[in-house]
Amino acid sequence: MKPLSSVFNFEREKRAIEFLMRSGEWFVVSGLRRTGKTTLVRSIAESLDLIPIYVNMWEAPIENLSLDVYFEMLKNAVASVTERRGIRRVLNMIEKISFLGVTVEMKRKARISMTEALKTLCRRNRVVLILDEVQELLKYPEAFRYLAALHDILAPRMSVVFLGSIASLKRVLERHESFPLYGRIGEEIVLKPFDERTSIKMLEAGFDECGVSVSREIIEDAALRLGGFPGWLTHFGRTYVLMRLRGEDTTLDHVIGKMEEEAAAMIYGEVARALYGRRRISSYLRILRYAAEMGEISVSEAARIIGKVPSTAITYLKYLLERGLMKKVDDRYKIADPVIRRVALRPDFEREVKMRAL
Template identity: 30%
Template sequence: MGYFNPEPKRRREDLFNMESELSTLDSGLKRGKLVVVSGLRRYGKTSLILTYLNEKRLDYVYLDCRLLPSGMISLNSFLNLLEEELSRHDWALKALRGVEEVSVGGFGVRFKVRSERSLLRVLHALEGKVLVLDEAQELRRSGYRFDSLIAYAYDHLDLKIIVSGSMIGLLYRFLRINDPEAPLYGRAFTEVKLRKLSDAESREFLIKGFEQEGVRVSDEVINEAIKRFDGVIGWLTYFGFALTTSGEDIDSILDKASKLALSELEHALRVYGIGERRYREVLKIIATLGRARWSEVKRGVEARLGRIPNNTLATIIKNLADSGFIRKENEEYEITDPVLQHGIRKYY
């Protein structure tokens, strides 16, 4: 293992510098039932959660909601994901043996009847454990009210819940904890907010990481990486891994990384269907200008695609900000991820 292993980290010794986040997560789970781990893409959410749970030797069910099908999510596809995860744990097989709604055997766990009632029975059998819903904003794309399910578990079960997401605005739009009309309204929760590394932390991470790999890298390359990857720990890991395994130069690593970021963006924009073109155009203008005011974005989109009503543009900008692709700083919009910005400039 080591810092540059591209998988989410699971062991304390591979996790760089997340002491305070670990302790907030710990106290949040000890004192309450719900912890929200938020952070933009590649800030280390999954690593933090998995390392914590393994370190504490807690039994947990980890559901990566990004693995759910695109389009509308049915209760059935959620049950598939749950079956798969439960089947991986001996403790879960044991806990579910007496539950009438499922069969348990060498094949793992299968729901006999695929209904909400069965799901609730299984959740009851998981009392005392931890349920992790990673990238939970994906659950918004469903006719089934997953927010009600979370509220039910919160109110009636002895179950700790960790909800995590990289599209932070969308995550909170899904949870609606401050909306009096919503099932989770007013429930107490702890938020663990992940942040970027400072330049000094980025340097320390890279130097230690290369030391672990026994690779010597010049100061110049380290400085360049700090500048290009802007404290995003997942990109620094990607860079360290690529450099040590293939010896590529930083420009081609950055190009590859930005293609990856672009394909993730494309995937996320698919939900907007034919509206997607306008989203792309807005991103392109912001990426090209580096920082763009509202009027500049509007003028730019209209020059390419014709008139756009203010409220349509406002919705697009809100969705892009809630998805974490752009942010507003002093009345100007910018792309949050420098690697994505590079990709949009170069390949869009």
């Protein structure tokens, strides 16, 4: 994990997140993929005198998802934190949670033990529970009922950060007033891609640090083509430096091509994950493909290419917006990330995504 000092930019967000964690708030950090949410939040949590617990829902295998699996992940995260800190009492409590029985009664007991363990841990110091990729939990209202109960028992001794790689996690979480966490989640901090000037500065700082000199022209062009995503800027910088050290051709097209090659498999997986379980995956992929080719797509164009009425097309587009794959500019829809756009242009895009989503 990065020390906070090497997390570039986001000075205002750093101060806000630190304040919210210290005050035991429950809050949301959202933003598109690779805007640096995980890095920022974890680095801050580690830099403070708090007990951070980190759970990433994406670490569960896609073919084996259930609420029990997620609960088990939480249990393991609490166990490893308490073990590392030598807090035996809590570790014992956690280890007693058994999943041998899957009866409702057993689950209830498991939850109570978890609550007790967290309560005991909170007596030591304030706990910051970081739940990453929370959008994956949306299928399980029960998970949120449990969290709401935890809130009422443990806030503000425990702070919870909900991280999600969708446009606005808070809006989705609070869509229904009956939603258990309604009114319990305060702030939402949205990380946006960097503007061009900041991207350039980040690349320059990175190359400086590696002692590699790169022309201003390459840096400016790269900043333009990477859309301001810290994840791509870092990936590009690393690829460039490695290629340079190996004495390879480091023209911009070549380096970006190489980076895209590596990114493609990751992006197929992400798109598949976003579409997993949806009906008519091909229609979503056709919309993405069209937007990649043309630069944008309107509702009527989307309706035409998927052979449906405009109101249905809007549902598809909204879903792609919500999952952060597209963004809306006036009344047109565009692919939010230029690297994803390029990958969507590959001839095997549809096949590769489907292979992973079905």
